Amino acid sequence: MTMDDLAPRIAAYLAHRMPQASDIEVAGVSRIHGGASRETFRLSASWREGGNRKTRPLILRRDPVTSLIETERDVEYNAYRAFHPTGLPVPEPLYLETDLKWLDRPFFIMEQIEGCTAGSPFNPEPYGALGESVGRQFWTHLGHIAAADPKAIGFDANMGSIAPDACWKRELDKWEQVIDEDELAPQPVARAAIRWLRRNPPPPPPKISVVHGDYRTGNFLFNPDGEIRAILDWEMCHLGDPFEDVAWAADPLWAFQRPDRPGGMIARDEAFAIWEKESGLTIDPIRLRWWEIFNSLKGLAIWISAGKEYQTGANRDPVLAFSSWYCTDVHNRVLAKRLAELSKEARR
Amino acid sequence: MKPDVEQVMQGFFGTLLMDVAPHLNAEYSMGNVGIMGMMMFLTAEEHDRAAEIRVAENAEMRALFAEAAGSVEDAALKAKLTQAAAGGDTSLRIKALDVANAGLAGVLVELQAHVEASRAAWAGPIEARIWDYLLAATERRKLTFPSLG
Numbered sequence A: 001m002t003m004d005d006l007a008p009r010i011a012a013y014l015a016h017r018m019p020q021a022s023d024i025e026v027a028g029v030s031r032i033h034g035g036a037s038r039e040t041f042r043l044s045a046s047w048r049e050g051g052n053r054k055t056r057p058l059i060l061r062r063d064p065v066t067s068l069i070e071t072e073r074d075v076e077y078n079a080y081r082a083f084h085p086t087g088l089p090v091p092e093p094l095y096l097e098t099d100l101k102w103l104d105r106p107f108f109i110m111e112q113i114e115g116c117t118a119g120s121p122f123n124p125e126p127y128g129a130l131g132e133s134v135g136r137q138f139w140t141h142l143g144h145i146a147a148a149d150p151k152a153i154g155f156d157a158n159m160g161s162i163a164p165d166a167c168w169k170r171e172l173d174k175w176e177q178v179i180d181e182d183e184l185a186p187q188p189v190a191r192a193a194i195r196w197l198r199r200n201p202p203p204p205p206p207k208i209s210v211v212h213g214d215y216r217t218g219n220f221l222f223n224p225d226g227e228i229r230a231i232l233d234w235e236m237c238h239l240g241d242p243f244e245d246v247a248w249a250a251d252p253l254w255a256f257q258r259p260d261r262p263g264g265m266i267a268r269d270e271a272f273a274i275w276e277k278e279s280g281l282t283i284d285p286i287r288l289r290w291w292e293i294f295n296s297l298k299g300l301a302i303w304i305s306a307g308k309e310y311q312t313g314a315n316r317d318p319v320l321a322f323s324s325w326y327c328t329d330v331h332n333r334v335l336a337k338r339l340a341e342l343s344k345e346a347r348r
Numbered sequence B: 001m002k003p004d005v006e007q008v009m010q011g012f013f014g015t016l017l018m019d020v021a022p023h024l025n026a027e028y029s030m031g032n033v034g035i036m037g038m039m040m041f042l043t044a045e046e047h048d049r050a051a052e053i054r055v056a057e058n059a060e061m062r063a064l065f066a067e068a069a070g071s072v073e074d075a076a077l078k079a080k081l082t083q084a085a086a087g088g089d090t091s092l093r094i095k096a097l098d099v100a101n102a103g104l105a106g107v108l109v110e111l112q113a114h115v116e117a118s119r120a121a122w123a124g125p126i127e128a129r130i131w132d133y134l135l136a137a138t139e140r141r142k143l144t145f146p147s148l149g
Helices: A003-017 A073-086 A128-147 A164-182 A188-199 A243-249 A268-279 A285-311 A318-347 B005-023 B027-069 B075-086 B094-116 B123-140
Strands: A022-032 A039-049 A052-062 A093-097 A107-111 A209-211 A220-222 A228-231 A238-240
Touching: A003 A022, A003 A039, A003 A093, A022 B027, A073 A093, A073 A107, A128 A209, A128 A220, A128 A228, A128 A243, A128 A268, A164 A188, A164 A238, A164 A285, A188 A285, A188 A318, A188 B094, A188 B123, A243 A268, A243 A285, A285 A318, A318 B027, A318 B123, B005 B027, B027 B075, B027 B094, B027 B123, B075 B094, B094 B123
Parallel strands: none
Antiparallel strands: A022 A039, A039 A052, A052 A107, A093 A107, A209 A238, A220 A228
């Protein structure tokens, strides 16, 4: 299906969802690069309503045939719906559609945040002179996500409950299974990490929080003034230990050789201090260490899975091949260094 | 084969980024061209060193297994280590080296799990040897990210 084919079909769908509108036109349909877990398109919709012509830029997120991360689109949509009224900068979700007759695959439509960019985790200075300001907001927002009451904001709908002492095992089981199913060659470092994580379970969190699941450089939009306008890519969100997000955001992969400045923003100590203040929670180094090692393993699982998708021809998006080569390489080194030190400590 | 593969890949990387990408209108296509260009840069490095890395890793793992086989008491694992240590790389084609590498890596996973669970005096030094190998191997495989600045 070409972009030209998509436009009238999206217009037909909007007509179905907006009975008050007439003369609906969809223009400028353009696929955005990078959304390996879901096809993302920007577009502009215009229509006549109440005697006026209205225009609104929109984003359409459609399930791919296969994806880097196998997720349910309603989980992501519900996260936007839960957080949009809270003041956290997320796009307004508009329509969730699972009927295949409209665009062949499930999709959802949300507000497009204009005039913003996303920093690249592979740029040494992803935010330039705005790094300090963006970094403070980045960690403030993550603190607010951790502080949110999942039930009160409706985030926990259809999620099932999880006990604090079960968070780590559920996540580790999930990502170990991904490696079991998708590894194309034995992975000594990943297997060593899994064994270490099982031998050294973390203390439980004091409470269950919303976990974004992919909170990092590249997954939020900021404007030229350095204001974070949208936190995106909630497809791996779940309930769990908020340290999971802290550790992922601070993972060395996103820092591009600057582990002292997570995500290429502010210094680690300042970042964690902001997060503690905004979340009302305290960083426990032992628990955080477990989630740091877990997250590098989770990264490996995602990159291993991406490699299989590409190798088998299930998905030929070049970003899958890139992440399988480059990101696997980084996370293998990060984990090997960390686990080798822990091995020495354990033998002393 | 001239020009060298490394030169061709790095040249294509530059052409894609400087000559092709700016003339594309679609954002998605531009992104793909950028990724493919970066992978050509990485391929240039990998093409030159791939065989050497695999030959070195395979030899180091076999030497490690030969050493460990003298200490491991588990009969089945000892036999597996002895057999793996006795092999050799008869082809320098990357696919053949990868098959051998994967087989050896599987034995390494088994050995490391066994050693971690052992409190015997020999286990600590073997575990340290395994980590020395993994640190060297992951560092050896480090990919150089192209400077885009």
